Amino acid sequence: MPSISLWCYSTSGWEAFLSLPIFSPASLLYRGIFLEASCFFTDAIDFTWFITGITGKTTENKMNISQPVAHCLYLLAVIILLASCNRNSKNSPTDTPTSGEISISADETFEPIIRNVITNFQRVYTNAKIIASYKAETEVINDLLNDKSRVIVIARPLNSDEMNYFHQRQFEPRQNKIATDAVCFIINTNNPDTNLSQSKVRDIMSGKQRLWSEIDPNSSLKDISIVFDNNSSSIVRYIKDSINGSGQLPLNTYAAASNAAVVDYVEKNPAAIGVIGVNWISQGDDSIANNFLRRIKPVAIGSANPSDTNFYKPFQYYIMQHQYPFLRDVYVISGEPRMGLGTGFASYLASDEGQRIILRSGLMPATQPVRVIELRKGF
DSSP states (O other): OOEEEEEEEETTEEEEEEEEETTSHHHHHHHHHHHHHHHHHHHHSSOOEEEEEEOSSOOOOOOSSOHHHHHHHHHHHHHHHHHHHHHHHHHSOOOBTTBEEEEEEEEGGGHHHHHHHHHHHHHHSTTEEEEEEEEOHHHHHHHHHTTSOSEEEESSOOOHHHHHHHHHTTOOOEEEEEEEEEEEEEEETTOOOOEEOHHHHHHHHHTSOOBHHHHOTTOOOOBOEEEESOTTSHHHHHIIIIISOSSOOOTTEEEOSSHHHHHHHHHHOTTEEEEEETHHHHOTTOHHHHHHHHHEEEOEEEOSSTTOOOEEOSOHHHHHTTOSOOEEEEEEEEOOSSSSHHHHHHHHHHSHHHHHHHHHHTSEESSSOOOOOOOOTTO
């Protein structure tokens, strides 16, 4: 009758210590136990078990150890298998799309809106806990690539090099546009130059014009100081790539470490011009945003259309109409290979409820329409 042999490596070489008919219940049990145990022993110590497989002939018992010892070894394998299963279950993720605990990272520019979304998500799903870190864009992306965060929120999709990292792991990260943001320029409340053309903004950001008198001959202010959040931030990347086009910043630029610090600096320095994300001053129901808006003034930017002589502040309607020119898209990117809490939170951001929260934040949601109310005289 065909049989299966269990072999053990001893000082005298490989020896079969137990032989069972292939279709016997004991044989089937031993096959399962020792196949699992072989993986454990191979990884753990230099003591390897293996099954020679099915033979086409009757194999006699060639063990050189006693039958009780063989059964003791069997029990040891069972214990190891159970310990291995318990170890794997402890290390495996236990979160679901609506429960558990995860860490995410978000561009510091979007802290007010992400903080608001997390609050609402956890209010709906009481068994979920999301720990958010707000950092410069470069650090946020590194968190995703180094598996420190399953989900990130940034102002661009992943580039080809970043995508190749996931493709090498045979995984396609999920990227969804969730909003359009405005890069906002702010000035001191005592600065009268509240309107700037796009060309003036580019001259300031490139360092071609460094005096307020070059912007407005009647200005009593002197040297312009440009302040932004962080050298590695998405704001700085946007200035380099989309505004001054040179990839360099002028010498009169300063990093203030955060968007909140930019507001503080501009409030205290009349000749400063700051660059922040608009949601820091646009959330009507956010006390921090309302406080910031009382301390500084947003600059209105001229249209790129020569026939349009108007200037537009980074209000939601002007973002929707693309009349405010300095815009960028916001993405939620999930590097989660399973349907866990990260997937649930990313889906919530793109859902109707998540888009309504973004709508209230002052950004332009990707899918939620903006209601426009036209007021006419006589009504």
